[in-house]
Amino acid sequence: MTTTATQGPSQNRPDGGPRGRRPGPGPGGAARREHSAPGAALAVLPGVLREALAWTDTHRAEFALPDDVLEPHTQVNATLKPLGELAQLGSTIRRTTTPGTQEHELAGELVAYAWEQVAAGELLLELLRAEPFAAYPYEIYAAFAGYGLRHEGFEALARPLTATRAWAHTEQHANRQLGLVNSERRVGVMTHTDAGAVLSRTWLGGLSEPWMFEGPSGYALTHTVFHLTDWGLMPDRVPARIDGYLRTWLPAWADGCLESVQWDLTGELLAVAASLPGPPPAELLDAVWPALADVQHATGCLPETGVPMQDSSPDPYSFIDCYHSTLVTAFAAALSLRSLRGAGEAVPGRERRTA
Numbered sequence: 001m002t003t004t005a006t007q008g009p010s011q012n013r014p015d016g017g018p019r020g021r022r023p024g025p026g027p028g029g030a031a032r033r034e035h036s037a038p039g040a041a042l043a044v045l046p047g048v049l050r051e052a053l054a055w056t057d058t059h060r061a062e063f064a065l066p067d068d069v070l071e072p073h074t075q076v077n078a079t080l081k082p083l084g085e086l087a088q089l090g091s092t093i094r095r096t097t098t099p100g101t102q103e104h105e106l107a108g109e110l111v112a113y114a115w116e117q118v119a120a121g122e123l124l125l126e127l128l129r130a131e132p133f134a135a136y137p138y139e140i141y142a143a144f145a146g147y148g149l150r151h152e153g154f155e156a157l158a159r160p161l162t163a164t165r166a167w168a169h170t171e172q173h174a175n176r177q178l179g180l181v182n183s184e185r186r187v188g189v190m191t192h193t194d195a196g197a198v199l200s201r202t203w204l205g206g207l208s209e210p211w212m213f214e215g216p217s218g219y220a221l222t223h224t225v226f227h228l229t230d231w232g233l234m235p236d237r238v239p240a241r242i243d244g245y246l247r248t249w250l251p252a253w254a255d256g257c258l259e260s261v262q263w264d265l266t267g268e269l270l271a272v273a274a275s276l277p278g279p280p281p282a283e284l285l286d287a288v289w290p291a292l293a294d295v296q297h298a299t300g301c302l303p304e305t306g307v308p309m310q311d312s313s314p315d316p317y318s319f320i321d322c323y324h325s326t327l328v329t330a331f332a333a334a335l336s337l338r339s340l341r342g343a344g345e346a347v348p349g350r351e352r353r354t355a
Contacts, residue, residue: 038282041289042340045333048293052330053093053106055300056086060110062319065117070126076136080127082323084140087114089331091147092231096338103334115144121151128154132161135170135180142183146230155187168192174201175220178227186230199228204242210249215265218253222268225275232275232335243276250281254288263295264304264325267332274335285336292329301326 063083068074094107118124121144127137141154161167162184172180178198184191199205204221213221225246228237238246250273257266270288273281295308301322303309309316 036283036287038286040287041282041285041336044290044293045337045340048289048296049093049097049103049330049333049337051296051300052302052326052333053103053110053300055326056090056110056323056330057106058299059319059323060086060113062323063114063117065123069123070130078320080136080140083114083117084136084143085324085327087111087140087147088143088231089327090114091143092233092331093334094147095233096334107334111144111147111149115149118144121149121154125151125154125157128157128161133166133170135172135176135183138162138187139179139183142186145188146186158187159189162189162192173220174198174205175203175224175227178202178224182227182230195228199224199239204245207241207245210252213249213253213256215262218257218265219268222265222272225272229275231331232271235275235277238275238277243278246272246276247281251284251287254284258288258291261307262305263292263302264328266292267302267325267328271328271332271335274332274339280336280339282340285340289333289336296329302329 063086065079065083066074069079090107090110094104094111097104097107115121118140121141124137124141127134128141131137138158141151141158144150170177170180177193178195181191181193181195181198202220202224203217204224208217225238226232229235230237250269254266254269254273257263257269266288270285270292273284292302296302297308297316298312299314299316301317302325303317303322304325
């Protein structure tokens with residue numbers, strides 16, 4: 001298996017007429033402006049989170065790994081990537097929601113299901129043996145390890161591999177390298193390089209001209225924040241200069257994503273906004289969340305891009321066209337609820353910012 005998992009949505013695009021989960025003016029800036037009253041985000045977020053998780057639970061069998069997952073011809077992006085995202089985003093939702101609530105319990109069940117799919121880590125060990133040069137088995141394992149699910153054999157093999165010169169000098173984009181650093185932190189081993197030095201080489205760390213924002217740079221930016229903050233759990237890892245830059249430009253970028261019906265990227269930007277240290281950007285969250293809620297289908301799913309379908313069937317989109325955006329929406333909703341409800345309170349997991 002040589003294909004590596006990618007970031008961002010699939011290339012498949014849904015077609016069809018407009019349909020919102022709730023009555024509203026439809027996608028775009030007009031919807032954003034209409035739903036900008038204080039408290040508008042809190043009014044829709046519990047329902048958005050609950051319904052997105054319910055859709056994910058209903059479709060959990062779609063995340064199941066095929067019997068030939070270890071064969072070289074198997075496509076990582078269609079098998080292990082969705083399952084790894086279920087583990088990562090599900091574990092964050094579990095850790096940022098209130099114990100005893102439906103969403104907290106369901107998120108835990110989804111992570112447990114993903115752990116079962118990798119045979120409690122045994123399958124990831126087999127992947128690591130087959131591809132010791134690949135980072136993705138380690139990154140998927142780290143999603144579980146950060147949640148407390150461990151496999152002794154995997155870590156025994158990974159330990160010498162991550163100490164090699166090849167591991168430290170794997171050529172990859174800076175935001176991907178930052179993801180590897182975060183994976184090492186989660187597993188509990190010495191990082192192969194300094195996170196601050198890697199951050200300075202990213203599109204976001206360079207405080208790139210904001211008008212140069214587009215799809216690929218947008219996903220690179222959001223994942224830089226996710227890796228830096230351990231998927232929103234460590235907001236104080238965000239340096240002050242980047243915090244100020246994001247607070248200034250996130251509203252314009254989110255508005256542009258709404259205008260261009262980029263729902264998946266909109267959700268990721270909302271997750272970034274909810275991962276910032278200090279007070280939440282409430283005005284941004286109040287403006288954008290109701291517009292994204294209007295896109296959510298009655299079943300709880302959201303398309304990655306395009307005008308929402310006018311379809312009342314149980315599955316208006318194919319799984320590959322909506323699973324990521326639906327998971328991202330649930331993830332962003334959980335972080336936003338934590339941020340808005342905890343405004344002015346200490347957030348668990350705070351630590352010193354990366355310079």
